[in-house]
Amino acid sequence: MRSAWERRKGAPERGRQRRRGRAAATTAAVAALVAAPLGAATSAGAAEPRVDNPFAGADQYVNSYWSDNVEAAADRAGGSLGDSMRAVANEPTSVWMDRISAIEGNADGPGLRAHLDAAVAQKRAGTPLVFNLVIYDLPGRDCYALASNGELPAADEGMQRYETEYIDAIVDILDDPAYEDLRIVATVEPDSLPNLVTNSSEPLCQQAAPYYREGVAYALDRLHDVGNVYSYIDAAHAGWLGWPNNAQPAAQLFAEVVGSTEAGFDSVAGFVTNTANSTPLTEPFLEDENFGSGGFVRQAEFYQWNTDFDEADWTAHLYDLLVAEGFPSSIGMLIDTSRNGWGGPDRPSAESTSTDLNTYVDESRVDRRNHRGAWCNPSGAGLGERPQATPSGYPDSHLDAFVWVKPPGESDGASEEIDNDQGKKFDRMCDPTFNSPKLDGLLTGALPDAPLAGQWFESQFAMLVTNAYPPIGDGGTDPGPDPDPDTTAPSVPQGVTATADGTSVSVSWSASTDDTRVTGYSVLVDGEAATTSSTTSATVTGLDPKTTYEITVTARDAAGNTSAASEPVSVTTGADDGGPDPVEGACTAVYSTTNSWSGGYQGQVVVTAGDDGAPGWAVTAPAGLSTTNLWGGVLSGGTITGAAWNADLAPGASTTVGFVANGTAPADGPLACD
Structure with missing residues (x-):
């Protein structure tokens, strides 16, 4: 079999070649999609230049196949629940390509071209439109769980099919000039690279590891060739990778895989967290503070020394680590908020007054799961923030958008064995009667009577709507324009x-x-x-x-x-x-503490070159700094210098050096740099 490099070099150049005309939409499913409620079609125009944040100023594609399920559920529910369901029926959700047959369409829904044709029809004149797509069919997929096992084996023949029958087939369609006016946002292979960080001792993950690395790199390069595709790599969630001994290796792995692509850092627009998970956006009543005799809040049984309590924490943490690994500071983050609202009658409304640490955390946290590792159809979850671009209030997270990658109401996995031809198996984490060793012997908290992963699960959707936070009608964004909108624009502010x-x-x-x-x-x-x-x-x-x-x-x-x-x-x-200006020189450097705990802290130094650049820059380290865990640079004799890849900075360029150290964190402020 040819190597991945040989196959890439032998593939025809597709970035500029536009070979196919738009295929006619002939099926009833396509007709229903085109009738989705975002307005009239526009004529195709020249492809727009790439932008930093594809969601900014753009509409998002509404999948009427999902909307039809919501509307039908609303009709059956009736009353106020039905009204609440209809209120979110026009929210944008991602289209999942979870096996090769999904590309052309199968019993689960229309194919990729049908969805893209519908997106073109929904696009409003003068307004960009984002089409959210999930790439999800790696060889040996879901190597640590069973519910979403895939069709391709972790073997050379599986990789051959992944590249030619799956990725190349998707790229051929995306490359059609009919779709060059769309902004296509691809979530790349949920759970894949994170499994290599935390489950490397699992034999199936060991077998899958080289194919995960090669497959993700191949997908990134081929999608990048299209030109109007923005790829976001899946980065798990706070309760999976938030610990420092998981987070740092994850950032390094992401850098290695992206660095192995032909396009390098240009092949990715950012990272997406919390895909198909229910970790809250924020824990409003909890901070990692000293609880007195009980220790720090992170020491509670629920958090197990993980300082990233929520996705706002994790995305901010991950961003710093990625930049330290060489990713550009413009890298963006997405958070899947489709099921992390945790509202309803059981949501805490105030901080606990208990003096027992575990009781205090359990009564204060909005995440109502038994354990943060419970991932399958969790009982009590609710819709989270509605999809929106550039959400404010989280500056350290560098968020491009809140998105609904996992369409609410689609199952995570069957609660019992169900025969199928999709490669999906029964995972006891989806069994509500199972006390899981992975959850310290606690029940899974999964909903009963769940169908196969990806199938419509109406009782789950009813629960998500009932427990939505913000509540339906109180938060989120406008569900989108009416099917026949008033075309008169509002007055200019x-x-x-x-x-x-x-x-x-x-x-x-x-x-x-x-x-x-x-x-x-x-x-x-x-x-x-x-x-x-x-x-x-x-x-x-x-x-x-x-x-x-x-x-x-x-x-x-x-x-x-x-x-x-x-x-x-x-x-x-x-x-x-509003602090002091950095010390002037060939470069400037500013130190800041990003995390701290009893006896230690994590910090970073941001180095920025002056107008003449900063070749061989050197920064005077914070006084007394002693560490064996420093990334993005080298510490020697009280001076920090660059690593091989960032030792010479171009005019105005920046780089970040991060480290973990013992002792008390120094004060934030400027450092000498020359």
């Missing part, structure tokens, strides 16, 4: 002002007095959506220090129409967080 406070900018404006249809606003920074607001003010956080930005504001109405941008205003940020 007026009187925009912007004031900087450190690296944050406060923006305010007013709307025309004759504009009564406005339901919200978007604040744009240098032409890209940065945050949204339902009032006439907003704050944009996490901007670069000492940088001039152009701020504009647009208005939107309930039909999804968007105004033209306001007159721009310029604003210049101050020093980072």
Whole structure:
């Protein structure tokens, strides 16, 4: 069999070759998809240039096949539950290619081309549209669990089929010029690389490991060739990789696999966390603080010394580690919020007053699972934040969007053995009667009567809607424009002002007095959506220090129409967080503590080259720094220098050095750099 390199070099160049015309949509399923409720079709135009965040300023594809399931469930439920179901029926969800037959279409739904044709029909003139796609068919898939085992063996013949019959077939369709006006966002192989971090002792994972690495790299390169595909690698969730001894190896593995591609770091737009999982976005009543005689909160049985309590923690943690491994600072994060709301009557409304650590955590946490490792159809879960671009409030996470990768109401796995031809097996983690050793002997908390993974599971959907947080009608985003929207755009916002406070900018404006249809606003920074607001003010956080930005504001109405941008205003940020300016020199360096605990801490140094670049840069380390765990650089004699790949910085370029050290963390601030 040819090597992966030989197969890649022998494949025809597809990035610029557009060979096929658009196929006609002839099936009833395609007709239903095209009728999805996002508005009229637009004529194809020239492909747009790549953008940093594909979700910014864009609509997202609504899969009417999923919406039809929701509407039918609403009809059967009736009453207020049915109304709540209908309220989310037009939310965008990802389309899963979970086996080769899904590409052309099978009993589970229409094929990829049918969905893409429907996306073209939904696209509104002048507004980008994101098509969310899941790549999920690696050889030896789901090597540590059973519920989502795949069709391809972890063997050379399985890899041959994965590359030619699966990835190449998908790329051939995506490469059709009819779809070049879409922004295609690909979630790449959920659970695959994370399994190599934590389950390397499992024989099936050992067998699958080389095929996971080769397969992900091949998929990234082939998808990158298309031009309008934005790939996000799956990065598990806080309760899987959050521990430092998992997180650091994960970042290193991601860097190794991406570094093995022909396109390198350009092959990825970012990472997606919490795919098909239910780890909360935030734990509002818990911080990792000293609980007194009981120790730190992280020492509670539920967290088991993991300081990443939620996905906001994990994405911020992961971002820092990725940048330290050489990923560009522009790397973006997605969080799957389809099932992590944990609302309903059992959601805590306040911090516990208990003086017992475990009781305090159990009464305060919104995550109601028995154990953070419980992943299969968890009882009590609810819909989380609705899909939205550039969500504000999480500057350290560098979020591109909240997304619904796992369509709510689709099963994680069967609760009992079910014969099938998809390679999916019975996993006892999906059995509600099973006390799992993986969960310290606790019950799985899985729902009963669950069908095979990916099949519609109506009782699960009813539970998710009932337990939604934010509750239905109280949070999230507009479900999208009406099928026949008013085509008159709202008035342009007026009187925009912007004031900087450190690296944050406060923006305010007013709307025309004759504009009564406005339901919200978007604040744009240098032409890209940065945050949204339902009032006439907003704050944009996490901007670069000492940088001039152009701020504009647009208005939107309930039909999804968007105004033209306001007159721009310029604003210049101050020093980072309003603190002192870095020490001047050939480069600047700023130290900050990213985590701390009793007797130790984790920190980082961000080095930025001046106008003339910084070849062979050197930074005076924080006083007393002693560590054997430093990445992104070299510590010697109180001086930090670059590693081989980042020792010479181009003008204005930045790099990050991270480390874990013993003792007390030093104060944040500038360091000498030359």
